[in-house]
Amino acid sequence: MTLWRVPRHGRTMPASLLRQPNIAILVALVWLLAALALLVQFWDQTAETLLDTDDAMRLVQMRTWLGGAGLFGGWFDLHVTRLQPPEGYDSHWSRLIDAGLAGLYSIFRLFADQAAAERLMRAWWPLLWLLPTIAGMTAIAWRIAGREAATIALLLALVGVPAYQQFTPGRIDHHNVQIALTLLVAAAVVWSDRARWIAAAAGALSGFALAVGFESLPYLAVCGAMLALRSVADAIAARALRDYGLSLAASAFAAFLVSVPPWRWETPACDSIAVNGMAAAVCAGLVLALAGRLAHPQALTRALAVAGAGSLALAVFLLLEPRCIRGPFATVDPAIWPVWHDHVRELQPLLAVIKSKPLTAAGIAAFPVAALLAGIVLAGDPRLRRDFGFITAAAMFLAAAGTTWFAIRGYSYAIWLGMPLVAALAPRVFELLRLRLLAAKVAAGLMLTPMAVSAGAITVAHATGLQDRDSFARPESRHCLLNASYAALAGLPRGLIAADVSFGPYILALTPHSAMAASYHRLSRGIVGAHRALASPPEQAREVLRQSNARYVMTCGPRPPDGLAEPARGRSLWGQLQAGRVPPWLEKVPDMQPLAVYRVRS
Incomplete structure (x- = not known):
């Protein structure tokens, strides 16, 4: 008996979605409108400030590389001599981001001077990554509830101002890239029961995401787990699991080779791709591929196989660096926690923000809470409770919401992964309210956008007398x-x-x-x-x-x-x-x- 039900709409997604030119055009149009709006709003700011410490440091790293021993000769040289002299600083950031920035800078350099080319690069880099993010989010909404939900998802994205935090012109750090890759991996997984190549794409994108950084690791793990669980519930899914496993193993190994210099191949790390992370991903991928290849008829045997893959990956990861059991910052010098690390804003738990900045917390939590409620309502549909796409989308959102509870930097992921759930519920709300006119549906949809929901929550919180304190935003x-x-x-x-x-x-x-x-x-x-x-x-x-x-x-x-x-x-x-x-x-x-x-x- 198959536990994952295939809904009638979009039964052959990759073909059907690609044959929907209106949706593709709408995705491009929404991205263009959002990009132009952000560009108009923030263009002057790109000349005034570097926005964030990470954006400034990324610019330093790219400049150092371009001004060093050649693009390929200095590929693994991430040493910053002017920071913490005399020993300097060896960055663990991905050179792949530097390469993308350098490529975009080189294009603009063809017709602009150095300062103008840098400014154009800083402005357009995050906007370019906004396109795959919107596309991935829309594809998830389509898979859950069809064309109307996908259209509503685009409306949410168009007025999703809080979701643009990591995509404003000038944001050239790795966060926007990781969000985009996470949405693409999630979209590939929810559609993996429609075409063989989709699962392989999910594995390849996962390896790329690991090379960029470990911030998206929880979401990638959920995606892999959902594919594995689907193969347990449905033996037909074994081929997709095999393709995913092989692709993940190959891409993780390739990510290791392009990210880690040979003289550090034996050095483990908890905060970036290294030998322990690569070995864990490769082992998991190969064991999953083997489980998919064997495709044992007994569900219990398949369950033991995928459980073995996860256990082996975790064991390898911790065996090579046992301290990583305490998380990505396990090897951080304890001396810096009280003088800096404990005060990093993006690492603050949501509860701490609620206590010190309740208005800010209301804006952060409002849309994820709305998405959580939407997911609960949708889960009341017996058809969706057995739908692999919905279950995967809900699991991804819950991972992002949980991350946000422990560290508010998960907020951006929670918004983007929550939009498909809200969009999937919207048609049911329209039907309940008997909205027939397009204008009425658009007006109702606007009330569900991240901007409207967050603004409403802040207004209500302010009306109750709550105020932010401990703020130095003077x-x-x-x-x-x-x-x-x-x-x-x-x-x-x-x-x-x-x-x-x-x-x-x-x-x-x-x-x-x-x-x-x-x-x-x-x-x-x-x-x-x-x-x-x-x-x-x-x-x-x-x-x-x-x-x-x-x-x-x-x-x-x-x-x-x-x-x-x-x-x-x-x-x-x-x-x-x-x-x-x-x-x-x-x-x-x-x-x-x-x-x-x-x-x-x-």
Whole structure:
């Protein structure tokens, strides 16, 4: 007996969907409208600021590569000499993103100067990745509830302003790429019961996603698990599992080869692809492929085979690096947790945000909660409860919602994976309300968009008297991240700057100076050193700066360094400088506003 039911609509999806030119045109049109709207809204901002520390650091990494020992000669050289000198910093970010950015930059360089080409690259890179994201999300909605749901999903995407957080012009870090790949993998899996090549595509895209980063690992694991479970419930699905397993093994191995230099092939890692992650993915893929090839008629035997694949993968991963059982940050120096890591915004659990910033939390949680309710209502349909596509889409969303509960950086995934569920429920709501006119359906659909749902939740929360607190988003702080603010600093003689970790990437991207630290968890010595320099009393700070050969100290705005508690602020070097009490061994450099720059006297 088959547990996964094939709904009548879209029975042969790849062919039927590709034969729907109107949907393809709508996807392209929605992407174009969204991209143009974002470009108009944020184009000026791309000249004013690098937006985020990761965007600034990605630009530094790409520039360093292009200015180094050639594109291929320096492929594995991810060393940043100006960060945490004298040893520098070995980045674990994927060179594949640098390659994509460099390719786009080279195209724009054909008709623009360096500055303009960089700006165009930074503007268009996230917008290009928005297209596959919208396409993947729409394909999931189509698979669950057909053409009308896909059309509504496009409406949700068009007015899905909160979902664009990682796709605004200027966002050149890896988050938008990982979201796009996750949506494509999810779409491939929910359609894997329609054509053989779809499962193989899911495996190949999963390997690519692992090469880009481990942020999407929970969602990739859910996709693989759903394919495995389908093969247990339905022996006919064994061929798809075989294709997926072989493709996953091959792509994971290829990702390892292009991401890890030969001299680090034996070094495991918990936060990026390394020998343990590659070996686990390859073992899982091969065992799943073998299980699919054998296709034993007994469901229990098939279940034991796929369970063995998962167990073997986990065992291999942990055997090569047992500490990874504690998560991706298991090998992080404990010293940086209280002074920086515990304060990283994107890693804050939703409950902590609810307590300190209830309005922000309302905006974050509103649409995922709406999607959760939509999924619960849809699960009341016996047909959908047996539909592989719906079960997979719901499982993916639940993984994203769970991730958001523990770390709010899962919020973007929860929105994109929640939209298909809301879109699938919308036609039923229209039918219940007896909406017949297109205008009425559009108006009702607009009320279901992420922007409307989030805005409504924030309005209700505000009306109840809730207010955000512990916020440093003050007007004067914004100037600390503007490109123009670093122009005068760039003109000073080169030297090492001790500053809060948040400013490190901007110092590297906008000046020729070196930075003691930046906001990356593998920079333990630099992060601890920068914190001690700013958080210690002046005489102790002087010794820290002397040992690190720092030439300048930089502060900006009212926000204190992370981990600097209230009682110690007044006694710290940072607190003394904020109060205008400059120790005699520091000399304030004039005309640096809004930055406050101090030269360390010999």
